[in-house]
Amino acid sequence: MGSDLPGSWIREVRLRPGQVLGEQGEPLDTVYFLHGGVVSKLAIFQDGTEIECVLVGREGAVGAMAALGLRSGLTRDVCHTGGAASAVDAELFCSAVHNSSHMSGIVLGYCAWKMSCAIRNGACNAVHPIEQRLAKWILTCCDVLERSEISLSQEVFAKMLGAQRSSVNIILQRFRAEGLIELGRSRLTLVDRPRLIRRSCECYADLKAMELEIVSGAGDMREPGSRRPQEPRVWTVNGQIAPSVR
Numbered sequence: 348m349g350s351d352l353p354g355s356w357i358r359e360v361r362l363r364p365g366q367v368l369g370e371q372g373e374p375l376d377t378v379y380f381l382h383g384g385v386v387s388k389l390a391i392f393q394d395g396t397e398i399e400c401v402l403v404g405r406e407g408a409v410g411a412m413a414a415l416g417l418r419s420g421l422t423r424d425v426c427h428t429g430g431a432a433s434a435v436d437a438e439l440f441c442s443a444v445h446n447s448s449h450m451s452g453i454v455l456g457y458c459a460w461k462m463s464c465a466i467r468n469g470a471c472n473a474v475h476p477i478e479q480r481l482a483k484w485i486l487t488c489c490d491v492l493e494r495s496e497i498s499l500s501q502e503v504f505a506k507m508l509g510a511q512r513s514s515v516n517i518i519l520q521r522f523r524a525e526g527l528i529e530l531g532r533s534r535l536t537l538v539d540r541p542r543l544i545r546r547s548c549e550c551y552a553d554l555k556a557m558e559l560e561i562v563s564g565a566g567d568m569r570e571p572g573s574r575r576p577q578e579p580r581v582w583t584v585n586g587q588i589a590p591s592v593r
């Protein structure tokens with residue numbers, strides 16, 4: 348993807364943990380390609396309540412919805428882990444997407460995938476119990492980070508799920524006692540992925556299936572009739588479409 352963007356358009360930036368990259372209702376002026384880490388896209392309510400809609404990591408870009416014509420943010424985008432990112436002016440990004448069938452195929456596929464995640468997560472939040480949602484969140488966060496360790500506090504976990512910290516702590520201790528995870532100071536390690544998947548609601552498996560369908564099929568939008576099963580891919584800033592490590 349980055350290879351389709353002139354180098355002069357890209358600014359290398361350092362992100363801080365807790366940094367807000369975009370605010371709900373405010374101009375969407377920059378697209379960020381994370382080199383690592385994870386960003387939560389949060390819905391904000393008038394009473395200050397925040398709840399996570401979707402996670403973004405190295406596989407995508409924060410602000411990519413600008414390519415759909417969005418001029419203001421739908422969510423508050425909070426960087427959890429900090430680290431390096433490439434930043435591109437949203438208008439320049441849009442012009443590049445609209446002038447490149449290669450970019451538009453990937454970006455539209457990515458946006459469709461993330462919108463599908465947000466829709467499903469909204470329904471999941473309303474229907475499925477916190478234990479299943481927490482299992483799903485751990486699995487999804489590890490997928491986005493592309494590793495089995497999450498360096499976030501339980502307070503952040505609770506906030507993302509719209510749950511009480513005490514409830515999250517009880518469930519995490521249960522998962523630890525069952526050998527599904529290990530817990531350290533502000534650190535969680537996924538130990539037994541297959542068993543944690545079984546503790547998650549059906550949404551995790553459904554979303555992974557959607558990812559395979561939408562993201563892997565993104566290229567097919569440019570080549571009708573060429574659809575074939577593929578591995579999920581990671582959309583990286585340096586222009587490579589790498590096989591997913593998930």
Ligand SMILES: [Zn+2]
Nearest residue numbers: 471475548550
């Ligand atoms: Zn669910």
